[in-house]
Amino acid sequence: MERIELTYPATEKLQHKALAGVVGSGDLEAMFIPHQEKMLKIIIKTSVDGSKHRWQNLFNRFASLHALPMGTLEINDFASTPGVAKLRIEQVFEEANYA
Amino acid sequence: MPNRDMSFIELSARERARRILDQGSFRELLDPFEKITSPWLEPQGIVPEFDDGMVVAKGKFNGKPTVIIAIEGVFQGGSMGEVSGAKMAAALELAAEDNRSGIATQALLLFETGGVRLQEANLGLAAIADIHSAIVDLRRYVPVIGITAGTVGCFGGMSIAAGLCSYLVVTREARLGLNGPQVIEQEAGIEEYNSRDRPFIWSMTGGEVRYKNGFADIIVKDSVNDVKTAIIQCMNKGLPDTLRSDDYDYYLQKLNAIDTSKQADATLVKNIFGRGDRK
């Protein structure tokens, strides 16, 4: 198991806290809690060791296509693929927007 | 399109609880945002879950105050750890307290669990014992209704919890047994119990056979509405005249009569426990 922390500048204001997904094989749960600081703090616990580089790439790519929300994103990952991870992250941000 | 409303099996533990309770009444206790996670998993290199795989919520069912406790089968096979076990036990104990104080609180337990979480060993087992005591306490006041739908089913110490419930509702995809198929195969050998032989497994522990042999009270289709209807039926019956777990003389006599030198199969089980009124 590995713990990874990443921080990105953020501008988007989402209203609600939200949770998406479940810690099952090939999946993850993502929890978003909004705050006022202009940054997105990301804390990942993952069952896959040595995956920091991949998570960084995933969020770099995400940041290049979306404005990131201000808050903390915590992820408990059970060996999800980057595709599944991205889908869950999009889902939790959407729920935080409309919940 | 098959004439079926929303699948119950498809839903996560939280969604099952939310959809069973009256609309808008779901209020979760110790929700995942409280982050009460297992202290034992991370040191063993296992990723935790924010709710430790246990959803406890209060709300209304059919207009009456209800506590609903749902185990998430996807997280660690629905296994019972120190935290998840304590959440369930405490919720049941509080419901009993409420009832003693004159607040009638119904209890619904959604089992999807392989039993104790091996990584938390005795702490999980102790929690399961607390759950057993709490069910026995609470069922004196209100019917405690268990539901196991699949895909995990209900095994280990939690199958005893299911057996202690006033009523048990199953689907045909559910399984109910003290030991899981792999454990039996490992202990008794593949000739006696092949854990990959699915028809055999379901013929021994599946929802349908458990219902026919009197170990479950109602069998329902995989449908949110049908599950709710079954719960209403159980509640309308009130406290049962006899509890399965009080009927130990009947079961002991049956168990003692079994010829263990013979390979057990569905017919043998049916001959011992079968209830002719359930086809």
Added chain:
Amino acid sequence: MLANLKSNRAWDSRLNEKKRRCNAVNKLANGKVLATDSFVEALEKLIVAGDRVVLEGNNQKQADFLARKLSQVDPNIIHNLHMLMPSIGLPEHLDIFEKGIAKKLDFSFSGTQSLRISQLLADHILEIGAIHTYIELYARLFVDLIPNVALVAAYKADRNGNLYTGPSTEDTPSIVEATAFKNGIVIAQVNELVDDEADLPRVDIPASWVDFVVVADKPFFIEPLFTRDPRLIKPIHVLMGMMAIKGIYAKHQVKSLNHGIGFNTAAIELLLPTYGEQLGLKGKICQHWALNPHPTLIPAIECGWVETVHCFGGELGMEKYMAARPDIFFTGHDGSMRSNRTLCQLAGQYGVDMFVGSTLQVDGLGNSSTVTHGRLSGFGGAPNMGHDPHGRRHATSAWLDMMQSQNPVDRGHKLVVQMVETFQAGAKPTFVEQLDAVEVGKESDMPIAPVMIYGDDITHVLTEEGIAYLYQAKSLEERRAMVAAVAGITDIGLGVDSKRVAQFRKEGKVAFPQDLGIQPTQAQRSLLAANSIADLVEWSDGLYDPPARFKSW
């Protein structure tokens, strides 16, 4: 006259040899029926060392009794066989090599035995002639790999040798034809022997093509290879399925197609009656199929999406359903389905507008392979369907849609779609600089790398990131950049500039889900027409009878 150049050879040596061998088993046979008990002895007389033997291991049906018996012959009598096998699916198929009975192997697909083949090859226990695609191997049975003996499987035979192969006809007609009409010996294992032709549901292989039948000790093994449990379809498969339907099927109005095996295509099949219906596509796409009888196609059939399905092989549990839907499936006068792999492969090659498949690795130019280190899995039929056949002359709107030039003699192109997630489980990138197949080819002394589908045949790559419309690429360099645009955070994907990707999206050369009007968060399992095997049974009105291992009740 050049009379002195005329050969003095005998012209019927194969025929005479066949007669010699058949006479040698007179005592072991009752007419055409060989006794089960003494069958190994019979094989030792009917097969000769050095023979070319075609053994029916098909994709689904396996002549497992014959394989088992062949592995029991005395290697001092019979050795050095040259085995021709469409598919190697059973351990017995390779025991023949380990015991020294056979030496050389020409095959198409190995699946579960792919690891062991690699090992036996490395240990020089077997030699590989070539790894073929299915129809390529059948074709060679009529050219330079003509069999001396064919070992095939059927459900039933009568005493004259008429065979009923029914829904599992698969490769049998082609294998038997190549042998029977070149004076080879055809031996069929059957589950059941009946006295008279009238007791057979129908005749799939006529008696005069068959030399011997033997009743197997147990029914032939058949693998339900094409059953996908809807329970295992994930939201990401739903997302990719929605993208495929809207961004490819609807865009190009694809009416005829083949689907590979896999959860992506299973998701598409289950999305037609729901998402496809919402888009108003019924009757406009997906009417004619060259496809194994996928249980996940049942809801689309029941909702009236599907006009016809021709099948390569059968699928366990689908027999009653297909028999009850003769307008959709090809069925005999007895009512049961008839499959035929050769003809279905041809249908999939020439008749359909689109192939959608999945793979384990894709390189920067779109070349793909399922051969990875230590696994010589072979090709099967995917390359036959997954290429643009230059022998095609009929036009359809989907085929014409791929035409990119104003050249007066330009032609259309089959849609060849690779549908993959950018990473496999276990953090393995699907997109790689170089296919493992290149190294494996070198290590195994293969003259060419075992590429499954060549990049220049691919028209679309679809990932969870987006669709690359590769047929629009103006150059190899642009093709590479378009593949990279949908390759996510693999090294290939990270190698493309984001401005270029934005330009591709503007030009319609690449589409992200949002460009197609699809919100990834809409991709829910509840969109699937069936969530479980039980749902499929319900859709079929109880006609689909799933194999035990797929039942959870």
